[in-house]
Amino acid sequence: MMRVCPICGKEYDGYPALSRKDNCTEICPDCGTREAVEVYTLYSQEGDITFIMEDKKNTTSVVGFYYGEPNKENTREFRGKLTAEFDEGEGA
Ligand SMILES: [Zn+2]
Incomplete structure (x- = not known):
């Protein structure tokens, strides 16, 4: 069925x-x-950026971000939009 x-x-x-x-x-x-999967947001005051994080058992990954403070609508909209890895700073 x-x-x-x-x-x-x-x-x-x-x-x-x-x-x-x-x-x-x-x-x-x-x-x-x-x-x-547990989804939560991490706000960086320095850059005024909210990162969307996903926790799967032992793995935490960043799955999206947006500018401004955390809010549910943006979290839903931008979740999963990020596929690239972060660089370790610029001009290294
Ligand atoms: Zn279903």
Whole structure:
């Protein structure tokens, strides 16, 4: 039986994951994995830049940034937009 995930709207087959938000909504395994990732922001006052960080078990990565102080809308919009690594300063 195919199920429809209420979060992404995709049909999926197999065992559903439980949403961590309410512990009873059945969601697809992909969204389950996504919810297991902790997202938080790190604000740098010096540059007036907010970095979007993702914590997966033992790995922390920067997945996006925007100028200004942290806010939910920008975090959602810019999350995942960053693919490049940061340079260790300029003109080394
Ligand atoms: Zn889903």
